[in-house]
Amino acid sequence: MSKLPEMINKHHEEIRADWLKQMSTAVRRADLISNEELESQSRELMDAIASGARSGELTNLDGPAWGQARDTLGAISTSRAKQGFSTSETATFVLSLKQPIFNAVRRENPSDPAALFDDIWKSTQLIDKLALITADAFQASREKFIARQQEELMELSTPVVKLWDGILALPIIGTLDSARTQVVMESLLQAVVQTNSRVAIIDITGVPTVDTLVAQHLLKTITAARLMGADCIISGVRPQIAQTIVHLGIDLAGVITKAKLSDAFALALQRTGQVVTKVNGDNAGKRTLLRREE
Amino acid sequence: MERIPILRMGQFLLVTIQVDMHDRLAVQLQDDLTEKISECSSRGVLIDISTLEIVDSFIGRMLANIAAMARVLDAETVVVGMQPAVAITLVELGMSLSGVRTALNVETGMELLYELRGDFNSEMGG
Numbered sequence: 001m002s003k004l005p006e007m008i009n010k011h012h013e014e015i016r017a018d019w020l021k022q023m024s025t026a027v028r029r030a031d032l033i034s035n036e037e038l039e040s041q042s043r044e045l046m047d048a049i050a051s052g053a054r055s056g057e058l059t060n061l062d063g064p065a066w067g068q069a070r071d072t073l074g075a076i077s078t079s080r081a082k083q084g085f086s087t088s089e090t091a092t093f094v095l096s097l098k099q100p101i102f103n104a105v106r107r108e109n110p111s112d113p114a115a116l117f118d119d120i121w122k123s124t125q126l127i128d129k130l131a132l133i134t135a136d137a138f139q140a141s142r143e144k145f146i147a148r149q150q151e152e153l154m155e156l157s158t159p160v161v162k163l164w165d166g167i168l169a170l171p172i173i174g175t176l177d178s179a180r181t182q183v184v185m186e187s188l189l190q191a192v193v194q195t196n197s198r199v200a201i202i203d204i205t206g207v208p209t210v211d212t213l214v215a216q217h218l219l220k221t222i223t224a225a226r227l228m229g230a231d232c233i234i235s236g237v238r239p240q241i242a243q244t245i246v247h248l249g250i251d252l253a254g255v256i257t258k259a260k261l262s263d264a265f266a267l268a269l270q271r272t273g274q275v276v277t278k279v280n281g282d283n284a285g286k287r288t289l290l291r292r293e294e
Numbered sequence: 295m296e297r298i299p300i301l302r303m304g305q306f307l308l309v310t311i312q313v314d315m316h317d318r319l320a321v322q323l324q325d326d327l328t329e330k331i332s333e334c335s336s337r338g339v340l341i342d343i344s345t346l347e348i349v350d351s352f353i354g355r356m357l358a359n360i361a362a363m364a365r366v367l368d369a370e371t372v373v374v375g376m377q378p379a380v381a382i383t384l385v386e387l388g389m390s391l392s393g394v395r396t397a398l399n400v401e402t403g404m405e406l407l408y409e410l411r412g413d414f415n416s417e418m419g420g
Contacts, residue, residue, distance in 0.1 A: 185385075189378030196398055223390045224381040229374060229397035 003108065004119045005053040011104045016046045018100035023093070032083045041076055045094075048072045049130070058122050061129050070133055077137035081145065090138045094131040098124065158184050160191040167268045168197045168230075169261070173206035181217035185224055192230045199268040200225055203261050205236030215250040222255055231271065233257075235264035298323050300330050306338040306407055307331065307369075308400075312345050320356040327360060331367045338407040339364050342400055344375025354389040361394040370410045371395060374403035 008015070020042055048069035055065030073094070080090045101123045109116040158180065163169045170188050174180070188200060202218065204210070210218075222232040235258040237245075245252065258264040269276060298319065301308040307330055309323070327339065341357070361371035372395040384391065395410070397403035 185382060186378065189381055192398070193378060198398060198402065220385050224378075224385045227373075227381040227384055227391060227396055228376045228378065229399075229402065 003115075004058060004105070004122050005056050007104060007108050007119070008053040008101070009050050011108075012046050012050045015097075015100045015104050016042055018103060019046070019097050022096045022099055032085060033080075041093075045069070045072050045076065058126050061126075061133070069130065073130060073134045074137040077134050078141040081138050081141040087135060087138055091131050091135050094134050095127060097130075098127050101127065154180060154183060158187055160187050162191075162195050162197070163201070163265060164269065164272075165274065166196065166198045166272045167265070168192065168195060168200040169203060169265075170200060171203040171206060171236075175209070176207060176214045176217050178217065181221060185221045188221060189224060189228060192225060192228055197230055199231050199233065199271050201233045201235055201261065201264045201268060203236040203264075204234060204241070205238070205261070207236075207241075210241050210244055210250075212248055212250060215245065215248075215252070219252075219255070231256075233264040233267060235259070235261045297326065300326055302330075302334055302336070305336055305411075306340060306404075307334065307336045308340050308342070310342040310345075314348065315346060315353050317352055320353055324356060324360055324363070328363050328367065331364055331369050336369050337411055338370045338372065340400065340403050340407060341371065341373045342375050342403075343373060343380070344377070344399070346380060347377060349380045349383055351387050351389065354384050354387060354391065358389070358391050358393055361391075365393070370407060372397055372403045372406050372410075375399055 020039065023038065023042075048071075052061070052066040052069045055063070057063055057065055061070070076093070077090055080093075102120055105116060105119045105123060109119065157173050159171065161169050161171070168188070168191055170184065172184065176184070188202075191197070192200060202221070204218075207214065218234065222234075225232050233256045234252075237257050237259055256264075256267065258267065296313070296319065298309060298311055298313070301310075307327070309327065311323075313319070330336070331339065339360070341360070343357075346353075357373060361373075364371045373391070374397045376396065395406060397406050
């Protein structure tokens with residue numbers, strides 16, 4: 001039976017002091033984490049390791065005895081991911097525990113090379129596993145963060161704005177994939193119902209490329225809007241995109257396309273029977289007046 | 295047997311679907327409507343589906359068929375008030391109902407019918 005668990009428990013205060021010293025010379029991001037926080041994190045982790053080691057199990061960390069250590073590492077990784085630490089910096093936090101433990105092991109076994117080697121090997125395995133748990137937790141929290149940002153980006157990038165009475169505009173920024181088309185379609189149709197709009201302008205100035213798939217998605221959206229009784233106008237077709245559309249043989253027959261949003265808006269006003277005219281007099285050219293055509 | 299009522303409004307017919315559409319009902323509507331169009335020599339049909347929440351390919355095809363039949367009988371068909379979810383479903387089913395006119399609600403649908411008949415102003419002017 002190895003003396004390692006017992007040793008860790010007995011010397012864990014010294015090991016921790018040694019570890020803190022170690023960390024202050026190794027990677028130490030004073031800009032990201034305070035001394036007090038580091039101190040409390042190391043104390044928490046060391047306590048958890050000591051309590052895990054008390055079970056005598058050092059190779060398999062999946063058991064309930066190591067639950068506290070796993071939770072602590074998870075919490076530390078999550079907070080470090082938020083603070084902006086890199087993966088290697090976070091892993092180093094745990095890996096720098098190696099030397100202090102080795103030192104303690106050496107002090108325990110002054111005259112028995114076989115036991116010394118045995119303990120060193122066991123503690124290496126232990127620390128490596130702890131480091132892997134840390135890296136996994138770090139990665140997981142980063143991925144969660146990215147997924148949330150993607151979701152937010154999706155919602156931010158599909159606004160439907162009301163331009164005028166009965167006229168909606170939908171400026172699309174970024175590439176249109178199936179998931180976004182779904183969001184775009186739903187928000188557009190919802191807005192058509194809410195605002196009672198007869199014309200919707202889909203502005204694709206912010207769409208970097210239009211391929212057959214994007215065109216198909218656009219056509220789907222337009223068809224759905226038409227089924228509800230709203231006409232769609234595509235605006236913001238850049239010259240390169242016009243060329244691409246023709247080269248790819250995409251059939252946009254039956255869809256009104258305009259080069260600029262202003263052209264589309266003018267047509268939309270005409271469709272809804274409205275005109276915008278300049279006011280003569282003092283403020284000529286500065287103010288416009290809306291008049292409904294009889 | 296339950297039926298969908300068909301109301302006569304001058305030269306137009308008004309159909310409001312307010313129950314869950316099932317296949318037999320759809321076929322019945324098709325029969326009744328064609329009969330009514332020829333009986334009243336109607337010039338237009340307005341179908342309000344604003345309360346229809348579920349639609350399948352059969353109902354979609356039925357709408358397209360009704361429009362085609364009405365056209366043969368010299369009447370325009372306008373489908374009004376389609377729900378967003380229904381529109382998305384039809385598009386995903388690949389049915390664009392290209393032969394059917396659409397409008398947002400009954401009011402704009404009626405305007406469209408008058409416009410299509412070319413006597414919008416005389417009707418509105420009285």
